[in-house]
Amino acid sequence: VMITDILLLDFFNTLGMPTSTTVSIVFELLGAAVAMSLIKIGASGGEFSDVVNYINTSKALQIISGILLSVVVAFSIGAFVQWVSRIMLTYNFERKARWVGALFGGVALSAITYFIFMKGIKGTPYAGESYDIIGGMKISAFLESEVYSIILASFVFWSLLSYLLITLLKSNIYKLIIGVGTFALALAFAGNDLVNFIGVPIAAYQSYEAWSISGVEATAFSMDILATKVPTPTLLLFISGMVMVVTLWFSKKARYVADTEINLARQDETKERFEPNMLSRLLVRFTVMASEYTATILPNSIINKVDSRFKKPTIALDKGKVHELPAFDMVRAAVNLMVAGILISIATSYKLPLSTTYVTFMVAMGTSLADRAWGSESAVYRVAGVLNVIGGWFLTAIIAFIAAGTILSIISFGKGTAIGILLFVAILLLARNYISYNKKSKAIIAEDRLVKAESRSIQGVISESSGNISNVMKRSSKLYRNSIEGLSKQDLDKLKKNKSNVVKLSDEIDDLRDHLFYFIKNLDDTSVEASNFYINILGYLTDITQSLEYITKISHKHVNNNHKKLKFNQVKELMEINDELESLFGRTKKAFDNGSFEEIGEILQLKQDLYKSVSEKIEKQIARTRAEESSPKNTTLYFSLLLESKDLIEEVMNLLDLYYQKNDPTTQAPKLGE
Known part of the structure; x- marks a missing residue:
């Protein structure tokens, strides 16, 4: 599973395509489990249909359907919330009345902080602690039973605090939302990806320890230990976390993946990476036709009013001056973080499976669509990019399932020799990818490129x-x-x-x-x-x-x-x-x-x-x-x-x-x- 996972994620990072560690791990485990089941069935003379007795099919289907559903829900809700936010705030959001910014800050910060509590506290030892101030209840139980009270109190607190910050300190509340939201999503990704990073090897190592202590033959040892929660040593969590931090800080591939999402969501024109395809053209054409039909039904006064809310301010610059604009404004950034946080916290509270990567990406794409970032000049390219990324997600699942099953079969028949050869091949492929990627990056930097003219004579x-x-x-x-x-x-x-x-x-x-x-x-x-x-x-x-x-x-x-x-x-x-x-x-x-x-x-x-x-x-x-x-x-x-x-x-x-x-x-x- 880990050999497949490392090679698969490195492949997608090299392409600059965002993918999910959760989906890759789930399908690798599923593929390996199916392969192992078939080997056991073959050895015992059973039938192919017996594979359902070895695999928790209902749980697997729940995970798969939950992940697919989260993609549609994230895109739709992201688009809706961004549209409402833009109608309310417009692009001149910093000039709006103070109560408007305070209200937006209250909603956003309430959602984000509740998400932090749900994702952060519930996974810690403090979740089992009980305190008199909350009626002797455990913190985890209190968070689940008093959802509406917590949200209401949080909304009032953050709205008042936002108003005071805007009024007295002249603070930019949107920057605060973005800062807190970034921390919240980092918390979600760190916890999720950290588990995916070390969960399988830790489970394997502790299974080995349990077998060593048991003193029975490996073929007779039951893996009942895996039916319980696998405790993870804090030191290993810390070391793994530091490895992730260092990798994110120095990895050019990580920045390349981030650039893909940012450029697909960019408000202004940029060099489009993806080429249009038939499906993207059809989707854009259908959307344009639907928009034109809607325009014939709605009164012109409403259409003009809505259009005025999406009018971008013009920046007056002297000739020859250049103003470097961000990919999108602070309202969209805040909505991206707020909606992603809310969706992930809701799924966590209901124990629904989802991919944090998929949710965050699709929220960003939904807000881009609602914010009219995909205009007639760029829509066909951006939609093609989103379709390519989603296609990559399906490809991730298929490759993970097949590759993990194949590698397990090779190890099952080849034993230690096969493991040694596979590890050597994996290291060789990683080294080859690293060298070729660095060469390509240096070649792009070193190559002669044509320069745009700026002169006026x-x-x-x-x-x-x-x-x-x-x-x-x-x-x-x-x-x-x-x-x-x-x-x-x-x-x-x-x-x-x-x-x-x-x-x-x-x-x-x-x-x-x-x-x-x-x-x-x-x-x-x-x-x-x-x-x-x-x-x-x-x-x-x-x-x-x-x-x-x-x-x-x-x-x-x-x-x-x-x-x-x-x-x-x-x-x-x-x-x-x-x-x-x-x-x-x-x-x-x-x-x-x-x-x-x-x-x-x-x-x-x-x-x-x-x-x-x-x-x-x-x-x-x-x-x-x-x-x-x-x-x-x-x-x-x-x-x-x-x-x-x-x-x-x-x-x-x-x-x-x-x-x-x-x-x-x-x-x-x-x-x-x-």
Whole structure:
């Protein structure tokens, strides 16, 4: 179970996908139990249907149904509470009357503190203590029997305290709610994940101790000890807790998982990680249609009133100034913590099974939907992300069940040798994942990335975009060379990697195009010409990457389909074009690196020579085709490469011509790095 759990959670953390330790542990235990039951049934000559006698199926189904139900309930209640909170508080919540903030603080803090009592005290030795002040009742019994009295008293106390803090100390009550709520959820996650972390090994160790003391054979020893609560030494709890704290503090994977949830809930536009799928498109389309239908039924006065409550305040900034906004405001943060705390405490009080991860995530997604964070620009991506995460949860359960059962079967038949091999493989996989993840992270940090323009004049844009042009020229040269070399050597891996790299370059240019709206909005009225210049730059860069994408795609397709190799003369001529293009890209890169735009004029004079070189090779191939060529696929590929190379040359020359015409020789362009 633990081998499966560690590998499974590490896999999902590497992907940056939030998943549940509770679900993974439950299904691993279930899978291992089913596998062990089948082994015993096989050894005793029983039937497959006897497996229900070995497994507590009713409890297992209760846990599974409870977890699935909690997902729907958390999303729905989170959305409803956020909608009501926003209607009541709006985005100008800090300017609302003091009693409004006090009332919200009373509700939120009452819910959160009750959750702390339910989750915190009930699990401690103090829960069994009795005091005269509560009529001699045990604390745990008092918490269960006096729920409404505790909540009412807590609401009055926190509302009054919130009002005093707002009035006398001018405190921000929302910050207090977020602080207390964060502590409360940390308490829930720590307790829950800590049990999942050490529960199974502690139970196994104490079972071993019980067997050692009994003095009977292992095959004759009954595991009745596991029917009782397993006491856990405090020292082990402390050590395990410290391991968790250190891991959360230093783990890049943990931050990657957190970023996934934060970006899916982000109020403003961000770089979307997930691609839309058919289901996300259908859900968004259905929701839009339902919204439009609802708008036809409700009076315009109500619609306008509700819309006004969701109107975001505008922040007045000077041109060129940037204001870094948080992912969402304090009202949504408070609602996320409050609703998650309430749901978890209710489930705890009724002893209902649920996953704290699933509840917290789905509450955050529900509040995002209600807060109109998923607009028409981002909804299809965000919904796809949520569906991917939920799909990952089902995958967690399936993989956990199958993998735990498989590993148990291997250990059952292989004994100690199998355990040793499996532990070695597990350590090897963890080390491999750690090394590859670190390499990937360093590569992302180290790689050249295109920079968004911020200037408001043509000369400023020329200066800022020089680095991007230099970057594109360097990468284009490498991409073209790898395509020709991979094609000539039939190197499928190289062509596949090259195809991935050109898509990455294309995505970066798409990011620049997505930023175009903000670039234009940031311009002064006198700087409109700069926006036109920048748009043309992006247009030519897009044309260049489209040509490279086509060249890499047809090269990869040709080799991947196992078509005939290009002939020696064809490869030789393509290498000649590659040398000429490398020279073109290299000289262009140098010109932009040094800010030497006079050299661009010299490069532009090579245009006709480059065209002539490609045209001559086209004529040679026409002659070969008429005389000796026998492969239609080779001929088609070769002509396509030549024509697209000619287009690539034209696109680079158009870009250079634009810079040459717009550059002001009286303004010295700075060199890169200055």
